[in-house]
């Protein structure tokens with residue numbers, strides 16, 4: 001790892017060919033998904049070209065090569081989040097599938113009256129699966145309030161914890177507010193009442209260090225596409241002792257040791273949870289994205305993004321026609337805002353015509369929109385390739401919005 | 409930039425900011441909610457349709473972008489006082505302008521002021537904003553359930 005040297009953003013930009021598009025896009029929708037560097041794209045196409053065979057199935061060289069790469073990818077992911085063992089890494093389609101897996105599998109260990117705590121800043125992916133479980137199992141969902149500044153109200157959290165709490169499932173970083181939640185402390189408190197803790201780390205790997213052993217979380221999930229990897233792949237980390245006690249999520253090929261018409265024996269974790277042909281090339285692609293992040297150094301990335309975030313926050317401060325949501329500190333470069341008197345979608349369309357790609361809408365967090373009393377927000381979110389010049393363009397575009405809508 | 413100015417021309421901004429016929433009707437004979445889950449745009453349209461199937465009054469409430477508000481505003485101006493068959497015909501004209509994008513000159517004429525929304529067709533992600541209230545009107549007249557753009 002090459003830590004402690006500043007990033008050369010111009011060099012990084014050479015890794016991303018979307019920037020070579022004739023019609024240049026200023027891509028500021030990184031919280032939704034990121035662009036992909038050449039190393040990842042080449043890894044994918046090379047895998048399919050030269051190493052393609054189904055994994056864990058063929059007794060021939062090519063299949064062994066593919067299997068080795070797939071399992072190496074698991075090790076890379078384990079190392080990236082500092083897991084004890086690669087057996088604690090289950091490949092899934094992404095965060096959404098991971099949370100559904102935990103809800104339907106770990107969820108079977110819950111009974112009526114048990115409680116699951118989520119928060120007021122969760123993505124639908126960390127709300128709806130629990131709702132479905134509550135319909136089947138009669139569990140109760142408790143929701144941690146937000147403070148005025150857009151952080152979790154930890155005093156409220158503490159008051160929700162009790163002996164019925166079986167699981168706390170919280171976003172590490174809010175995809176709307178950018179808030180970095182103090183999950184370390186929250187996990188300690190959850191463990192004191194015997195509850196397990198799931199971290200929805202969808203927004204984390206591209207921006208901050210993730211260390212499952214230091215945090216002592218029980219589950220953690222992320223999706224590769226949000227940190228420069230391919231779509232259709234992500235991980236669920238689970239402590240091995242927990243995964244062992246969980247029933248399979250989906251069943252079929254690749255996850256059994258023996259099958260008769262009457263019954264089947266399942267493999268140990270993680271394979272127990274990987275029914276069917278997995279997205280092995282994408283898993284390999286994800287591993288290359290993680291290695292790319294390691295190469296840049298997560299601390300270097302954070303330093304560069306913090307610098308650009310400070311620059312952007314300062315620009316917001318100078319504008320009284322913009323309302324920015326989210327906390328001032330302990331945040332990443334996700335900027336959800338409103339232009340006074342203009343609907344988010346009109347802002348998005350006008351910015352788009354300026355070549356600036358941002359997102360407008362509810363950001364898959366309708367309950368949070370409700371809490372904030374807004375129908376929709378505009379969101380700009382930073383990636384490692386973004387520059388101050390691009391932020392200037394964003395604000396130029398916002399000037400046009402103002403011009404078009406102030407026709408008095 | 410020209411397309412953008414076409415989209416956000418003065419009349420649309422004006423109707424978006426100060427929509428006509430905005431508010432609830434006290435005793436509507438028909439009402440209908442419309443919802444666009446992608447944007448979160450939502451509105452409700454209220455109608456008084458008399459025994460001869462003529463729209464005596466129409467109003468709407470809701471929250472949404474300039475395009476959806478302007479479109480609803482122009483719609484209410486257009487259909488007030490018209491027979492519901494005529495109103496339904498106008499919904500078809502509007503769809504022809506934006507959805508199938510195969511619209512006759514006569515249809516554009518019938519749409520009157522609302523024809524300024526033609527520029528929306530250059531913005532595929534915004535077409536549903538414009539058509540939301542028109543869907544709602546059609547369902548209201550037919551007495552169907554909530555209109556969504558999905």
Ligand SMILES: Cc1ncc(COP(=O)(O)O)c(C=O)c1O
Pocket residue numbers: 031032093094095096097123125126171173174175200202203223364
């Ligand atoms: C905080 C958070 N959780 C979960 C998800 C769902 O991720 P995916 O759609 O990749 O499954 C997202 C993505 O938008 C997210 O930002």
